[in-house]
Amino acid sequence: MEAQSRDMASEAKAVHEVLPNVVPLWEVFSTLIPSGPGKMVEPFVWNGKELLKELKRIAYDVKLGGEVERRVLVPVNPGLKKLGLYTATHTIYVGFQIVLPGEVAGAHRHTPFASRFMIKGEAWTTVDGVEISFREGDFITTPRWAWHDHVNRSSEPAIWMDALDTPIPKFLLASTFQDYGEEVQPLMTGDLYTRSVSTGLTPAFSLDWTKAASPPLKFAWNDTYGMLKDLASISDGSPYEGVTVMMKDPSTGRDVSGSLGADMTLLKSGTRTKSHRHTMSVVYYVVKGRGTITVEGKTLPWGESDIIALTPWAYHELANEGPGEAVLFSINDRPLLTSVGVYREEPENK
Numbered sequence: 013m014e015a016q017s018r019d020m021a022s023e024a025k026a027v028h029e030v031l032p033n034v035v036p037l038w039e040v041f042s043t044l045i046p047s048g049p050g051k052m053v054e055p056f057v058w059n060g061k062e063l064l065k066e067l068k069r070i071a072y073d074v075k076l077g078g079e080v081e082r083r084v085l086v087p088v089n090p091g092l093k094k095l096g097l098y099t100a101t102h103t104i105y106v107g108f109q110i111v112l113p114g115e116v117a118g119a120h121r122h123t124p125f126a127s128r129f130m131i132k133g134e135a136w137t138t139v140d141g142v143e144i145s146f147r148e149g150d151f152i153t154t155p156r157w158a159w160h161d162h163v164n165r166s167s168e169p170a171i172w173m174d175a176l177d178t179p180i181p182k183f184l185l186a187s188t189f190q191d192y193g194e195e196v197q198p199l200m201t202g203d204l205y206t207r208s209v210s211t212g213l214t215p216a217f218s219l220d221w222t223k224a225a226s227p228p229l230k231f232a233w234n235d236t237y238g239m240l241k242d243l244a245s246i247s248d249g250s251p252y253e254g255v256t257v258m259m260k261d262p263s264t265g266r267d268v269s270g271s272l273g274a275d276m277t278l279l280k281s282g283t284r285t286k287s288h289r290h291t292m293s294v295v296y297y298v299v300k301g302r303g304t305i306t307v308e309g310k311t312l313p314w315g316e317s318d319i320i321a322l323t324p325w326a327y328h329e330l331a332n333e334g335p336g337e338a339v340l341f342s343i344n345d346r347p348l349l350t351s352v353g354v355y356r357e358e359p360e361n362k
């Protein structure tokens with residue numbers, strides 16, 4: 013057997029010599045089919061209060077326009093930074109954006125899917141002519157390749173978290189970007205179209221707002237939080253994920269995009285979830301409360317406004333260690349993994 017593998021190895025060398033652009037499978041097998049995700053994505057907690065403070069500090073110095081398409085600070089996973097990748101996990105980009113009163117972040121479009129979770133203030137985003145206002149706690153989506161611009165008509169700065177799937181189109185060599193050429197788009201229907209999609213109230217007469225294939229969605233904080241509170245009053249939720257609601261497109265029942273999904277989780281006071289792992293990675297934004305996340309035995313504390321990156325296929329548990337409830341908004345890549353057929357989850361058998 014040993015002699016045989018030595019023969020195979022020397023034969024392999026001969027393959028390299030004869031065919032420089034061909035490799036024997038056994039030499040690259042573990043690279044092609046690794047037994048686990050490796051250490052590329054590190055579990056990490058960014059101090060959100062410091063990040064938001066820095067965002068406000070630079071806001072008046074860094075002017076929008078030219079190179080600064082958007083004024084955004086981007087949490088970068090330390091494991092990915094080493095590889096020249098500027099995202100929170102290998103599939104999820106999040107960025108913290110500030111738009112000052114009266115400012116316009118000009119219209120453009122791109123193949124990455126985008127979504128926004130408002131942290132402070134109010135802004136108006138126009139998506140393919142449909143204007144959507146969003147304020148603290150609201151979550152909105154921008155479908156792929158839809159023109160979008162952001163305007164702040166209020167008297168306070170608007171700060172939100174963008175969540176995009178930039179690594180996915182990039183990996184697929186399908187990432188494209190285009191400027192609109194003008195600052196803002198003409199409005200088509202105000203927010204009527206979005207309201208129709210969200211509520212199911214469809215006009216019984218003909219209107220020319222035929223973007224239904226991929227509508228922008230809005231999940232208002234009062235609806236999401238109200239649902240969580242009602243659920244928490246009758247259930248402790250999942251022992252692994254707490255009281256969690258998934259945000260779904262009400263017109264299709266599907267996730268908000270083909271790649272990324274969005275959840276909101278309420279952890280009751282004293283909750284400690286059971287250790288488990290899944291192939292999806294997750295980025296959490298802590299809306300309120302404080303606690304810890306333990307990933308593969310390493311415990312990291314988190315508090316209000318912090319951002320947490322959860323490694324795929326790593327055992328983890330969340331604990332609420334504050335006096336009251338904790339609420340965490342999160343973005344995951346479950347839809348992508350599910351559609352490819354590689355979503356897996358399992359509890360830790362301790």
Ligand SMILES: [Fe+2]
Pocket residue numbers: 120121122126160
């Ligand atoms: Fe954009």
Ligand SMILES: [Fe+2]
Pocket residue numbers: 252253288290328
């Ligand atoms: Fe989990």
